[in-house]
Amino acid sequence: MRSYGNGSSAAGGANQGVGNMNRIDYPFQFDGRGRTGQSGEDEYIRELIEQVLLTTPGERVMRPDFGSGVRQLLFGAASPEVATTTQYLVQSSLQQWLADLITVEAVEVESRDSALLINVQYVIRRSQARAVAEVRVDGGS
Numbered sequence: 001m002r003s004y005g006n007g008s009s010a011a012g013g014a015n016q017g018v019g020n021m022n023r024i025d026y027p028f029q030f031d032g033r034g035r036t037g038q039s040g041e042d043e044y045i046r047e048l049i050e051q052v053l054l055t056t057p058g059e060r061v062m063r064p065d066f067g068s069g070v071r072q073l074l075f076g077a078a079s080p081e082v083a084t085t086t087q088y089l090v091q092s093s094l095q096q097w098l099a100d101l102i103t104v105e106a107v108e109v110e111s112r113d114s115a116l117l118i119n120v121q122y123v124i125r126r127s128q129a130r131a132v133a134e135v136r137v138d139g140g141s
Contacts, residue, residue: 042124042131045101049120049133052097053090068093070137074116083109090118102127114138 023044029037039047055067073086086109094104106121116137123130 041126042129045098045122046131046133047108047123048098048101049094049122050135052133054137066097070116070118074114074137083111086116086118090120091096094120094122105130 015047023039024036031037031118048052052066053068053070055069056071057067057069058064060066068089070086070089073082087107090109091104094102094107102122102124104120104122106119108119108121110117118135118137120133120135121130122133
């Protein structure tokens with residue numbers, strides 16, 4: 001049985017660095033050497049949060065239930081009910097898709113002009129570091 005995981009091998013860490021291959025920059029780009037851009041762990045997790053929040057369910061063919069549906073609430077009336085619904089939607093989507101990486105502590109949603117400003121306070125499970133991700137969801141995108 002072969003192991004394709006990110007752990008170290010009995011040969012003293014022969015797989016070291018393999019885990020970084022999963023941390024492709026979002027949006028996709030090339031680095032200065034012409035290779036696929038890579039992200040550090042903190043940046044990578046922020047990018048994942050952004051992907052979950054900005055993807056509409058049904059948008060990904062191979063994973064049709066992925067995403068949060070936040071864009072659908074963007075044009076709702078600015079009310080406490082819509083803000084509460086958005087907070088619940090964000091929290092549940094992040095728990096569904098990123099629970100193995102982060103623990104969501106708080107979600108704050110603010111409606112400003114034709115955009116939603118979403119602040120997510122979370123703890124990275126691996127390092128126990130606290131972080132905040134700010135995502136802006138515009139009406140035109």
